[in-house]
Amino acid sequence: MSDNMTKEIIEEEITPPAEPGFWKESWYQLTRNRAAMAGLIIISVFTLMAIFAPLAAPEDPLEQTIPARLTAPFTDGYILGTDDLGRDLLSRIIYGGRISLIIGVVSVSISLALGGVLGLVAGYFGGWVDRVIMRVIDIMLAFPYILLTIVIVAILGPSLMNAMVAIGISQMPRYARVLRASVMGEREQDYVLAERSLGTNNFELMFHTILPNALAPTMVQATLGVGEAILSSAGLSFLGLGAQPPTPEWGLMIASSKQFITSAWWVVTLPGIAILLAVLGFNLLGDGLRDILDPRLRD
């Protein structure tokens, strides 16, 4: 019998826990979780608005109509009113969703790439590799998250791109920790040992055998991470360290209209509600996913 055939037979007999049925079952459970579905609906609405922003937005988000400045909502055809430069607030919020979703996804991808590799390597090899990596992670965690983000942006210079990099780097330690823990849980499982006994190399074992089975808790973290990235970037933009005018970024919209809180409540209130809803969507979905995917909570 050739080595290949042995391998095939063994693979058939030892089924890793994450067969396609696992995800199907999880999806079924997700559809039955009301909070998670609410989150998914909110995210879908924002995503659709973001993709079809040019169609959904009634006006150009950058077009200034000075005579119509600070128009109250539901007057003169402006559903959500206008800001201090007469720009349509609804259109700016819709386009802002585009920016916020991109920030969320890009920042989390950066943290996933950095933290994921570190966590995978640390959890897989253990020993001194693990100790060195976790030491570095611990040092990063000694910096409060918000402070670390602000300082990185301050060094790189204020811009939306740098804000995403900073958020990505600051959030990275969490992914490293979560993935390391689940990789360590999988490392000694029968299906991994079987693969290893067949001479599969470390790279294959890490990325093809273990990773897909260890990913569930990381996905929960990533979903919650998108929400947090949106919050952080809004905060950075509010401080002038993120998006720059006239970008219709939600945090920046609040910052640039804060002097009008005495006269025009909507310019500050409405972009904030947009942030709240978007983050709420990801938190609802993340909590729901945790209930479903996290084996520690599963009965």
Place this chain on the structure above:
Amino acid sequence: MLKFILKRLALLIPTLLGVITLVFFMIALAPGDPARVMLGERANAEQLAQLRSELGLDQPLSKQYMLYIGRVLRGDLGKSIVTQQKITKELSDRLPATIELALTATLFASILGIVLGVAAARKRNSWVDYSTMTGALVGVSMPVFWLALVLIMIFSVGLDLLPTGGRMNVRLYFRPITNFYLIDGIIMWFREGKSDYFVSALKHLILPTVALGTIPLAIIARTTRSSMLEVLKQDYVKTARAAGVPERKVVFRYALRNALLPVITVIGIQFGLLLSGAILTETIFAWPGIGKWIYHSIGARDFPAVQGGILFISFFFVTINLVVDLLYSVINPRIRLK
């Protein structure tokens, strides 16, 4: 126990050294010439050379690093470029304001969070539970700076009840004693027999406390609820109930005590985060604390100040987390055995 404490303290040293190293290289390896960045485009060669030698930037990097570590270990964080004051002085001047706000916010969040969490757990799946948990979820999803502005809009601008910022009514010509204004207010109350200072300090604290405390409040309420539900399932609670112990006593005397263990850790971590995370809140409420100072130092490109500020806050953060850990092991001996 002593061995456990010593072990944790020993672990602190490499972490703190790592923090110093990271802070040093973050600034040293930042793109561009720091002296040029700090002085701006119009600085001449002479000024640049002088600042470089002042900051030790003309030395090789390895020597700069050794010098930096030596200075930090001696407790010298350098001078602010903007004010020419010692950074340790700048920090200690502002620390009371930051601590005062972090403490009131933690207190607000803990008391309300525990009460709501216990109420939600006792009446599981009731409207109390649903509204508390929905509120908590909204609380963690909310941008703090937006909440702060909305609070100002309602309570300062709309209802004219509370001040929009600062720590004390300037018309009171107040001279701080301890720099903790609530305490100073009480001292003045005794000394001069009028409560004006205390009331003004308290009024100035309310909105920043609520803004800063909302996220911890939400987290503490959620932790208390889930921990309480866990404890209420335990056998000893069932036994107590079966033995006819009144429900109130079961919940508050027996269950709550154990349910609070994880909550205490969460409160400690949140307090550590509040000390550092107050940048947005302090900036909006013109609160003269460390967060606002770091933010302004960033704006002024005052790198030594930024460096000193993050170093200080991180040390503080690490130490608080250690204290929380140790405290937890004191109240929950099972942890030490691991």
